[in-house]
Amino acid sequence: MAKKYSNKINKIRSFALSLVFIGFIIMYFGIFFKSHPIVMTLFMILGLLAIIASTLVYFWIGMLSTKAVQVVCPNCNKPTKILGRVDMCMYCREPLTVDPNLVGKEFDEKYNKKQN
């Protein structure tokens, strides 16, 4: 089985982490514009905004985690969280569903977009 999808919460978490790095990289580039204080300030503000955005994303993950359904993965027996109707196990990336109608069907992220 192709396991190209990853757990949503993990995906958002790595996105937030990359935002922190991007923020620091932007701020680092600001140092090269020491002779142009306005450009340097602009870089610093942009970098700071990226870091603030990542903080907001982390906050959002916290909110999502409380809404996610906690289940024990049948494949690796570890507790994982499902967001939406179909999601991946955080540990072994086994596709999991909370919708009994989808059990046994091939995993597809588009199930999450369908509304009942």
Ligand SMILES: [Zn+2]
């Ligand atoms: Zn698992």
